[in-house]
Each structure stands twice: as C-alpha cells, then as structure tokens.
Amino acid sequence: MSTEPIAEELRDATVTRGAGGVIIELAQVDKFFGDFQALKDVNMKVGKQEVVVVIGPSGSGKSTLIRCINRLEEHDAGRIVVDGVELSNDIKAIREVRRETGMVFQQFNLFPHLTVLDNVTLAPRQVRKTPRAEAERLGRQMLEQVKIPEQADKYPAQLSGGQQQRVAIARALAMQPKVMLFDEPTSALDPEMINEVLESMKELARTGMTMIVVTHEMGFAREVADRVVFMEEGQIVEVGTAEHFFTNPSEERTKLFLSQIL
C-alpha cells in the first residue's frame, strides 16, 4: 500500500493504518471520576479495518478508554467521533453509535434468562426490527462463525466460559456493527479456553472488522494487530507495531511493563 506510514509516523496514535479512512477519532479526551482523572488528553484515531490492541497496567484507563467510545462512560472534555457521529448528550447519536459498535466484556455479560439464540437475536429484533425468522437465520449464522451452532437452544449457564464468550461475540456481531470493542475478553477464562476465543477474534480480524482490543495476549497482538497502544495513568505513552514492542520499545515504562507480562 502506498499510503502505508513508515514506522516513525506510527508512533503517533492519530496516524492510522489500513485500507479506508478514519472511523474512530478521539481528540483531547479527558475523563474524570470525581477528582480522579482516568483519561488525560487522549488523542487517537482508528482506521477502517484496523485492529488496535491496547495494553497497560491495571488502572491505566484502558477500559475507560473503550467504554467512552460507546458511551458507557461519558467523557468530560474533548471530542469522540465514531463513523461520523460525534458523541454528546444527544440520545439519538448515542444509540446510533451503539448500533454500529459491538462490545465484548471480560465477564461475558450474557443474559442468563435467555437462550443462546435469544441472546443473539434480541438486539437485531428489538433495535433493527429484523423479523424473527430473519433474525434467527442471521443469529445461527453468527453462532456458526464462532463455531458453536449446536449450542443455540441452551442457556448461557450450561456453556463453558470459552463458549459463553464466543456467544457474546456472536451477540455483538448479530447487530452487524462496523466496529468491535473487546475489554480483556480472555482474562476471565481458564487457560485451555483462551485459544478458542482468540481464534474467533483472529478470524473476525481477517474478515476486515475494525477492532479495538484491550488484552495482554501479545501473541494475538503480534498476529493480527496493526498497532499496539501502551497506556499508563490515563495517557497514551507509546504506540507502534507489535514487532516494535517486542524488539525495541523506546520508553522505560513500556519496557518495565512488558518485562512483567511477557
């Protein structure tokens, strides 16, 4: 690609990789919890079809960052624009962004009173007004994609953690979002189940989905991430390819952190 930025340019979080234009933009974003500042002047852009992995120590603001993108948290200053829609108090804008943004949580957060298929079809039916039969066809297709079509009629509690997380991915995908946000999707899982979830995510990345993934799975980052963002104390400290982080991270803090997780 002729527009591919050179390694040096990638060190700026607002320089994107990937085929199309920018789909997510954060400019000078601040976020406070009471007196505590969880995000400090965060500037970042994500290009269409780009996969960005966010790493950083506990409490550094990774979750807060991606939760601001679908307005589960309100930012206090700066601008957040998702697919051309700026987030504000306008409830219509918020719902529009949420429709186009899927999210997968650390604790899965499946709806325990609904079957797997109902978990997956609820939003398409209620939000997109997809007719039931069509929604179920789509839902089964999504379950197929994460390789658990046979679990459609079970309840979440009857599935393993890895299966539950894959249902959560299918549930988000059923809304056919333009962006997927993952907040430590594998850190609540037993080790033997981590791979099946990562596989589903890699496959998703290969289909060209735009993804922001908070994770410390550096193998995953190396395989599919276009860029890795390192955060500390609410700030973006260092940005680069996964390779850059493995070979020659420039900041001392980054080196220290990587030495702990690798």
Next chain:
Amino acid sequence: MTAGGVTTHAGAWIRQNLFRNARDSILTVVFGALLAFLTYRALSFVLGEDWEIQRQNMRNSLVGPEISGTDLWAPVIGIWLIAAAVGVMIGALDRSQHADQPGAILDPLRPAHWRQIAYRTVARLWPVFALVVFILLLTGSTTGLLVTLAAMALAFLGRAAGVRLPLGSVRWAALATALAPIVAVLIIRFGFGIDWNDWGGFLLVAFAGAAGIALSFPLGIFLALGRRSKLPVMKGLSVAYIEFFRGVPLVVLLLIGSLVIGLFLPRSLIPSEPIRAVIIFTLFTAAYFAEVVRGGLQSLPEGQEEAAKALGLPAWRITSFIVLPQALRNVIPAIVGQSISLWKDTSLMFIIGLAEPLRLASAFTRQPEFRGQGLITLTLFFAGLIYWIVSFTMSRESQRLERKLGVGQR
C-alpha cells in the same frame, strides 16, 4: 411395570431415604410417630365435632348472607368462567412448550391422558380438592356437587380446546385468563346487579385479595423503578410514597380509608366500602412490593444493563426485556410472601364492618340455635382453614414456578 417391580422400587426408596442408618431410622420413627399422632388428633377433631353450625352456614361463609336465590348463580358462573379460561391457557401452554414433541402434549379427550391429567392435578392441588370434598360431604348438596363437576368439566374442555389452538395462542390464552376474573367480577356486580356492599364471605376476600395483588404488583414495580430514577421529582415522590405507606399500620389506613382516598379523589367520587378497602390494600402493598422489587433490581450485576446498552437497546426495552425478568425472578419468594401477607390481611376488613369470613364466623355463633355453645372454635377453624389452603397453594405454586424458571440460572 409389574406390581412386584413397583414394590421393590418403593422398598428401595424407603430404605434409601428413611432407614439408611441408625440415626435416620430413629428420626424416621420419632417424626413418623409425631406426625401420625398429630394427624390422628386433627382428624378426630374434624370428624369428631358436630359441624352443624358450619353446615347450616356454608353459603354464608362462602358468599356472605346477602347473596341468595338466583343471585347464587353469579359467583358460580364466575368460577366456571375462570375454570374454563385457566384450562384453555394450560392447554395452550402445554402445546407451545412441547411444540417439537407433539407426543408429549396431554390431550384431555384421550382416556389415557385424561387420567394422567386428573392424577397430576389432584397431586398438585390436593389441599384445594380436600377442602372441596370436605364442603361437599358436609353439606351433602347435590347442586354443589354438580357445580363442582361442571367446573372441572369446563377446565378439561378448556384444556382440550387449548391444545387444539394454533401455536402462538398462548399470549391470547394468558390474556383471556387474566380477563376472566375481571369479567367474573363484572358479571356478579353488574350482570346480576349485586351491590358491592352485599359481597361477603370468601367471595369478598377472594375479590379483595386478587384485585389487591393484581393492582399493587404493577404499582410496586413502577415505584421501584421510580425510586431508581435519575429524575429527582420522580425519585422523591416514589420514596415519599413508599415511606409513608410502610410507616402507617394497615388497620389505621383501613379505618381512615375515606380520608386517605379523599387526598386523591373528590368526595363525591369516593367509592363504597369494599372498593375503598381494595384501594387501601393496593396502596399499602404496593409500597412493600416496591421494596421487594428494588431488592431484585439491586441483585442484578451492573454488566447486564451495560451489555444491553452496548447493543443499542433503548432504556425501556432494557428494563422490560433484561432487567425486570431477572430482577423479579430473583425475588419470587418475597413476592409470594407479600401476596400471602395481603391475602391474610383481607380478614382485617372486619374492622370496617364488612362481612368477611372472621366476622361471619363470630356472627354464626350468635344465631339462636348455636348461641353460647362455644362453637366459635369450629367456625374460626373453618375460616382459618380456607385462608391456610389458599396461602399454602400459593406457596407451593411459587416453588413450582421458581423451579421452572430456574432453567439456566447462573
């Protein structure tokens, strides 16, 4: 299975559950003896007493002294209506739950199924059947027997119709079942023109209890949601309401009912005494339901609402599809406890002079032929028995419901 097979099976069960070891055996014998003794005493009381007073006053106990002659058909028609509607709903439910295995659907018109349904219904509602049998035996009323058989036949036919309805009729059947008691009340009140003040006995308290529960439950949910609202006015009003009605004894509220209702309504619109009582029960119980539901709401992990929001669901759909179903399920025991509480509180209507069962029980003992014979134990026993049977049935049904909804519980 052969009879011998059944015997060994039962024998194994008894060994396994009652006489597994020395301690279990001793406990079984001791409690078995105690149970046998209590059953004996209860039975010798029920069978040994002369129930003449209750026999003569059965109609009074059931519908109050003011309903007689052809008016008696009003509550009978009401019961038939409800029996048929419930039958239809159970049939439709059975059909939809076994949509993919039609062989498992019980059809009352097939003899084998007929017996199975009868057996299951009696096993499920035996206290109610025991009461009905007791009343029929005591009064020896042929009409009563025919009315009962007709009600059962209607429930069976309703169920037979229910399993023949197209799939997806459950919703309509449920609606019909919810409407049936309302229609029954309208028939009694307006079809037969029986004035509210003439309602008495168990008809009166069944109406007050059912209406109170049906109305206070949604109001309670509304208040619980209001209490969590971000709007200060909404929240403040809900809290004020809840704290007021929880803080005043129900008896006081009943006594000053017209005053309380006068706060909300112009004097000319203040309804008659029984309706006033229903309104007071509703307002009072709603405050308790609100707190019960609030507990259920708090029991939900934050992530549930967040996941629903992240999917783009609008707020009221999150509430109705995600939050409430789980919150209510988590507090079924408390909801039923509150309902039973209201049901028993209906007997407090005696303090505002209504012909509810306890007041009647004591009135019977002042009738000339029964005066001064200490028969109040009998009449109160009978009234208490009906209260207990209804409460006990509610409790059992709630446990069933819990088990059923427990599917997939985390």
